[in-house]
Amino acid sequence: MMSPVQLRTELARRLDRSIKDIWGDSSPDGPHAEVSRSDNLEFGDLSCNTPLKLAGILRENPRRIAERILDDCRGDLPGISAVSVDGPGFINMTLSQGHLAEVCLNLAVKGLKAHLPDTGRGRSALVEFVSSNPTGPLTVGHCRQAVLGDAISNLLEAVGWKVSREYYYNDGGRQMRLLGESLSVRYAGGDGSDIPEGGYRGDYLTRWAGELRESMGDGLDWERDRDSFIGFAEEKAMEMIREDLSLLGIEFDRFFSESELIPLGVEAAIDGLSAVEVDGGRLVYSDPSSPVKLWIRFTALGRPKDRVIRREDGSYTYRMPDIAYHMDKFRRGYDMIVDVFGADHLDTSRDVVAALEAIMGEREVSRRLKVVIHQFVTLLRGGERIKMSTRSGEYVTLAELVEEAGSADVTRYLFLTRRPDAHMDFDLDLARKESGENPVYYVQYAHARISGILRTAEEAGIRVPVEYTDGLAGPLSGDHERELMRLLESVPVEVASCAESMEPHKLTELLSVLATGFHRFYQHVRVVDVEDPSGSSARLMLCQACRQCIAGVLSVLGVSAPDRM
RNA sequence: GCGCCCGUAGCUCAGCUGGAUAGAGCAGCGGACUUCUAAUCCGCAGGCCACAGGUUCGAAUCCUGUCGGGCGUACCA
Known part of the structure; x- marks a missing residue:
């Protein structure tokens, strides 16, 4: 028998056929029939508003159009026991009792998944989400993204996609250096006042400092042993992040770091971009001050500003590895690439997309890359907004949130009741005491x-x-x-x-x-x-x-x- | 200043590829347990869908502008 999805497709096809039979090519660009759920029982179960859409094109009364369509295909609509024309010109259909009972029996015996269409057809999808840098525990904002990305992955899997969940993080650069230095201050027994400008002040650093002393003794020195501090901090941070994710039952197929990526393809990506010409000029140009320092002419791609991608000292700004990482994802051959980002990454994401389009063409990029941007979460506790900042150490962690909300189930569900592009207030007191309701x-x-x-x-x-x-x-x-x-x-x-x-x-x-x-x-x-x-x-x-x-x-x-x- | 997102019931939000009387939960009021779990159900009340124009046979939904909130506007990520 037909699944509910197939039934609707088939009904739309029959209605379309009748439209074609009656009006032929007089409306070649006319809308295709769509069958949707009636929201009111008195209008049957399924409804089609195509006659209303056709009315303007055919210059004919919509009710009359609906009647002519029904005259043509009445009795030839599978699973339907009654049809009518109502209101301004809707075609309403009632599902037959037998069809309903049979679908329910199949649902009962085979389960929901057996009734979902196989739109993925085994194709591969890569979903990138969380991608928080290893500078501290995951917080509430990451929590929304983690839950959203995982649910999107599950959804794609449910309709036949083969999904890989990937976490990309930057383990180089200024932030990691600041983290390492902040750790070294705690390690040396310094109080918060010695932590560098823009450094990290969370309690966890004091804890790590103790662990570092246990395993390495107390002879380390920031100036001499930078890599030890940074490496240790990164390892600890990633460990903590994995634990946090496991609290929500989220597992990634791959954690991909910038340091792995750089030898793989950043220079190659720069070469690729350098070969592109726009408006008769090169997309990539070097700064007058140094041939090493490179810019991308984003303004030629419709973006607001040109951006530096490689600094004078040869290091990259964050956009460049991001572009290279996306090129790598395309190169790996995924049929669909999904990015789940917070609103703070929107601008960067647009630049990355523009660069990708310059290299591969707009069509290829829009066909394969989908970007989901979610807005921020404001946490309310005792009616007060909690200001959050990982660096200052003032934040509510994902772990605390799950603890306060009572369970991973509650946390996941509540985050998924809002659409991604809506801001979200998460009231901790409410989440906690609401448990019964x-x-x-x-x-x-x-x-x-x-x-x-x-x-x-x-x-x-x-x-x-x-x-x-x-x-x-x-x-x-x-x-x-x-x-x-x-x-x-x-x-x-x-x-x-x-x-x-x-x-x-x-x-x-x-x-x-x-x-x-x-x-x-x-x-x-x-x-x-x-x-x-x-x-x-x-x-x-x-x-x-x-x-x-x-x-x-x-x-x-x-x-x-x-x-x- | 500029770009993007949001502004729907007292509160938190669905609905937004235009369609038939604007929905839910919580909060408020009134009802329903000798019967498979009352963590439930039924009813009442609550709305110029931010505001002003426009497109359309038809707008919460599309377009323009205004106001309010968020994010971004780094050679930080």
Whole structure:
């Protein structure tokens, strides 16, 4: 049978065919039919507004257009038991009881993933996220990005992409030097006043200093042993970052450092850029003060400013390795490359994209590279905004956040209830005390409730049917049963659409609708009834289908689905 | 100054590739447990969708401007 996604595609195709049959080529550029969910039950389950869109082009009454389309294909619409023309010219369709029951049975037996389209077709995707430099623990801002990047990865996997999660970090440069020097101050027993301008003041440095003394003695000196301090700090920081990520259940396939990258391809990338000519001039030019110092003429690429990419001393500014890293990702052949960045990286990202386009062409870059930018998180504690800065040591860490929120489940879920480009206030006190009324518990509770019903049914010897039979639809003809079936039938479509647009926050919305749908059903319909085994079995199938949907979507979000609460 | 993002119910936010009466959670008020988990459900109340223009048969959704908030505007990352 057709999956819900396939059904909609097929319905749109039939409607399109009728449009073509009737008007032929008189509207060659006319819109393609689209079938979408009716948001009101009185308009059926599925709806098509194409007649309204055609009205202007064909200069004909939209209702009349809708009627002519229906006259042509009525009776030839799979899975549909009734059609009508309503309002200004919508075509509304009602899914047949049999189709709904069959989809639910399949959901119950095979699970949600079996109903998602294989849009990835095994192609490879690289998702880069977090990419925080190893200068301290991960904080709240990274937390949003970690959760978002991981959920996007899961979503892509759910529709058939082969995903690699990658973490890129800069382990060279001024920041790492400052970190090493800050460590050396603590190591030498100095108080905060000796920490250099712009250095790091977090408590963790004092802790590392102790560990460094234990393993290396106290004979190290900053001027002489810079690499030891910096190397030790980097190692410790990455260790801490991995631990923080594991608190959220996030694992990367690869941690890729700038120092690995530089010998691989930065000079080659510069050569590539140097070969590009724009507006009759070179894209890369050297500074009058030194042939080593290089600029990229970003202004010729529509960007606001030219930028230095290599300094007089031969070292690179941060944009250059970023460009080279992206060229490396393209070179590795991924079919899709996803960057998840915070808003503070937007400008850099635009420059990187512009440089890539200059080398590979706009089409290639826009086809393969997707950039997801998320806005910042403001943390509220006791009604106060918490100012955060890694360097000053004033911040709330990811670990503290998970601890205060109560669990990784709550943390992940709450971060995914906002769309990435919306600013987010995260109220710690609320997250903590809300526990009983938290949206995540609401959803998990629905899952636990269903699990309870399944246990009760098992004791009563009632099972979920394994195959579809015509008898299944009958007991499910009540309004509450149908309402739930209609909702479940739409879940694969919604998840597929979230994957297409890479918007995991819509899944939390879907889950909340799903949980409400189930709770309402539960309130009104008794599932297990020993007097009515066949009806019980049919209703049990609905519960199991619902459980599969909730668990399936939760797993995409990386949130657990408990059987008891 | 310039660029990008946001401004929807008391609070936190969905909805934004234009469509049929603007949604949810929390907070408020009123109801529902001898029955598979009341961490639930049902009802009431709450909105010039920041403001002003424009495009359209139709705008929370698209365009322009204004105001308010965030981020960026480093040879830091």
